[in-house]
Amino acid sequence: MTMADRVEAVLRAGEAPNLHGLVVLQHGRVVLERYGAGEDHKLGDSLGHVTFDAGTLHDVRSISKSVVALLYGIALKDGLVPEPGEGLVRQFPEYLDLVADPARAHLTIEHALTMTLGLEWDESAPYTSAANSEIAMEEAPDRHRYVLERPIVEEAGRRWSYCGGASALIGGIIAKGTGRPLAEYARAALFEPLGIGEFEWTTGRDGMALAAAGLRLKPRDLATIGTMVLDGGGGIVPGDWLDEVLRPRVPIGDDFAYGYQWYVDTGEVRKVGAHGNGGQRLYLVPSRELVVALTAGDYNDSTQPSTTAVFKALLG
The missing domain is CATH 1.20.58.710 (Methane Monooxygenase Hydroxylase; Chain G, domain 1)
Incomplete structure (x- = not known):
């Protein structure tokens, strides 16, 4: 079975009921893109039932970090x-x-x-x-x-x-250092150079962007960020900084560590990732030149079944 066939089988079997968006790139090309529908939230605020498509912004929660x-x-x-x-x-x-x-x-x-x-x-x-x-x-x-x-x-x-x-x-x-609000700096320094025009960064009551969890992106744009990281920064983020970010520094579990706000799986197939509550994921598998951007609605479910099932299907 192809990667797409395996994912379709998971979706037909209802094993990923809360999958909202999936974009997969391999060797720099989009090889799989799927969208779903379901209840969604913007942090603590209900958005009701949403039918997702390529133009729908989605909380990426702690991928913001x-x-x-x-x-x-x-x-x-x-x-x-x-x-x-x-x-x-x-x-x-x-x-x-x-x-x-x-x-x-x-x-x-x-x-x-x-x-x-x-x-x-x-x-x-x-x-x-x-x-x-x-x-x-x-x-x-x-x-x-x-x-x-x-x-x-x-x-x-x-x-x-x-x-x-x-x-x-x-x-x-x-x-403080840039003299600009975080979202404004992000737009100028990262998003616009990547061609990402639309995003939101939820703010707190003090008007500050929620650096830990407030970013909202489209899955395609999340995948664009992943591709840039996989390609060594693309002249936007310094390559030597990415080396520091993605270096396993602190153990979390077996073959699993933390770098600078990124997770590093040092097992048989090395993976790096950005994780967010509800099943939001940005996975990079360098050996396969694979970028996976996932959005989901398994909020506050530690097992995050939709994301787990889809990623297992992707890796075969």
Whole structure:
């Protein structure tokens, strides 16, 4: 069976009921494109029943984090943001008490990029509850202070712990360094050079783009970003930065690690990926010159069955 046949079999069997969009490129060409229909949300807001097509924007949720890492590399090339080894808290001099705290002086930007801050943070509660640290951050008067003042629970750099607050800090440093809102900088530095004209970046109550989860893209444009990464940056993102981003730095599980806001599967078939709640995925399989962009509606389902079934069919 061909890759397309295997995916069709999965769809006919109802094994991917919440698949919203799928774009697959191999050797730089679109080899498969499918769209579905179903209930959808824009973060916490219901969009009702949506019939998806190539022109439909979709939440990519935490894939936003991976895009932010690409933006950091572009800004770093232009000398607008500090090197990853620089101190993290001192990038926010407005928090005089935190800058003066010797217990936080060891924190670096790299600790945020790798989600190894060692701060108290828990996103295991539903994303509708303030018991979830990311939601609590959004409800706080100042998102960046909220993250930086979390209690220290372990030595930074030792253990990966999922933290949307880390991405919020990176987004804040980009906005500070470029002197532009994150979405505005993303449009000029990344999206327009890639030919991506339409996107949305949801903002919080403070008007700041939600760096951790707010980006909305079309699946084709998500695939375009993946192709650019697979091709070494395309002259937009520095190739040496991509090498740093996609290098496995912190173990998560067997043959699975974290780079700079990207996941790296170091198993038999090396894969790199950007993941988002609900089954949003951008997968790159370099050995097969394969780019897979998936959008789905399995929100808050840790098994994300639609995405799992389709990707298994794609790899055969």
